[in-house]
Amino acid sequence: MVLNKSVIMLKRPEEYPIPGEHFGLQESEFKPVLKNGDIATRNLALSLDPYMRPRMDAEKSYIDCFKIGEPLIAGGVAEVIESQNPRFPVGTIIEGYVGWELYTHLTEANIQDHRILHGARESSIPLSSYLGVLGMPGMTAYSSLIEVGAPKAGETIFISAAAGAVGQLVGQMAKRLGLRVVGSVGSDEKVEFLLKDLHFDAAFNYKRGNILENLRKAAPEGIDIYYENVGGEQLEAVLEQMNDHGRIVACGMISQYNTKNAYGVRNLLQVVIKRIRFEGFLVEELYAKYGEQFDKEVGSWFANKEIKYVEDVAHGIENAMDAFVGMLKGKNFGKQVVKIADL
């Protein structure tokens, strides 16, 4: 028999999710009965991302909630081990949503957007890259910076959570476009990383000192684009330091995901006064416009080592929950992935 191990949703958290209370590991026999169009996968790597935290809540956001009693869902790289679908023969390496588990039975309806990683077996590119720089976080950074941020050479961009899965790429892409790049992070070590490895123009640890004072020092000429991953206090400070016609790319607000006491932003009048555009987006809605360009440009930058991408790799499905909570608390260094199995 094939033993599966899955991380199951147990109870909706109000603040940080606790392993064993809100989600937990479950063992079961994996014996899928495939209908026409279905596949079964052996999962190799999972992507853990901040947007998953709102999926734990009862209220649907832009994506369905995780269902109580069922495995959580993550972007993953997987090998097809059984198939009733000619598009995905046995042995194909795919990227797309799978369960937080060793093996997943995916119905035809659930693999519409999965992509085949041609040549992945032979390539020297690590499979986890397809979950980061060459996957959803990379596409998020690339498409939203252009579409929502409308960057112009000489402008100043400020990025919060700037060493994270998306932030580290936004910074490097903005540098390529001739912007002055400023980032905030949650540790001095990450500040060093931004300045020395990613060549940011300025960076600060938001836990040290007053955020607005830090921002004024780091961006004395004001902020033209705010790449928003954090929300709350940082957003309020940015609004004060923003220039006229500034743009806020509303990618995420991780500071607001794990609290019952959301932060009240008191200076939205700045949106009126400075004619700010503050705008959300959904990466899925930008693939049609930017997908091809992204694959070509970012694929070549990464292959040629023109951009860097740091990953924080947890090993084994048993460690996925701790890695996820750690990421929500900012303990990860770079994009959080979980390695499940070798190819």
Next chain:
Amino acid sequence: MVLNKSVIMLKRPEEYPIPGEHFGLQESEFKPVLKNGDIATRNLALSLDPYMRPRMDAEKSYIDCFKIGEPLIAGGVAEVIESQNPRFPVGTIIEGYVGWELYTHLTEANIQDHRILHGARESSIPLSSYLGVLGMPGMTAYSSLIEVGAPKAGETIFISAAAGAVGQLVGQMAKRLGLRVVGSVGSDEKVEFLLKDLHFDAAFNYKRGNILENLRKAAPEGIDIYYENVGGEQLEAVLEQMNDHGRIVACGMISQYNTKNAYGVRNLLQVVIKRIRFEGFLVEELYAKYGEQFDKEVGSWFANKEIKYVEDVAHGIENAMDAFVGMLKGKNFGKQVVKIADL
């Protein structure tokens, strides 16, 4: 001698301005010495608008602050009574910034944007219309609804301060474009006005009951465009009831102008989740694109009585301060103007 009466800025208010303390009436002799390019005006009507309140503060917003010891500034209709400028001969009726006073000396630098109201003497259109439906508030409503709101027939728009100078026009323009129109106001009498006179589809008094419940009842299918004049609590409620890809036209936030305790908006995460675009604008920056179209369309709608415009007229410069404070408190019914003199 010609006696002038002017409303002078005395001291910056922290909350509502108080006549006699923050601004006051001053008499002086009007004997302008005109340089080449200058004019002197006899002021006929003044426009009092919410955006003037931030001009009373020390910090420059998108427009310069009122200077202590000098007359406040307002949009006005005036007659040229002395002129060293061939563009504006004596007798010309003009519209543009003048002082809150009977007579104003305008230097050449200060009349660059003033427009001549050709035919105004003979027209049956009241002069105050050029301060409202045919002036800046009308242009504000028209250009920002199209440019920022991007309205589509069948959508629902919600307008706060919906009986005000801009709100009453936005509602009628949105109806013409085939939208479902919902408004909030601060009295039951204004609710009646929206429903019976302006044919809004739904309206409520924000002082009665819970705002979010009122919104859910008035816009059960959700809000696609929020025309924002108020800020604070109403904005927070709208974010909950907004549809995906909603737009917020950030025209003003009158609830935040007169308080030291700005309201903290706690649910900006909705901007991310619903891919909302929340955007400010400055009407001056939209004239080039929409000015001609506005003059033609809105001029003809108003002349043909296809749109209504209600004004609240105070009489005499002596009553301007009370009228202004009343407007900030929502006591005006329709666009607030001050009639200074007959033509």
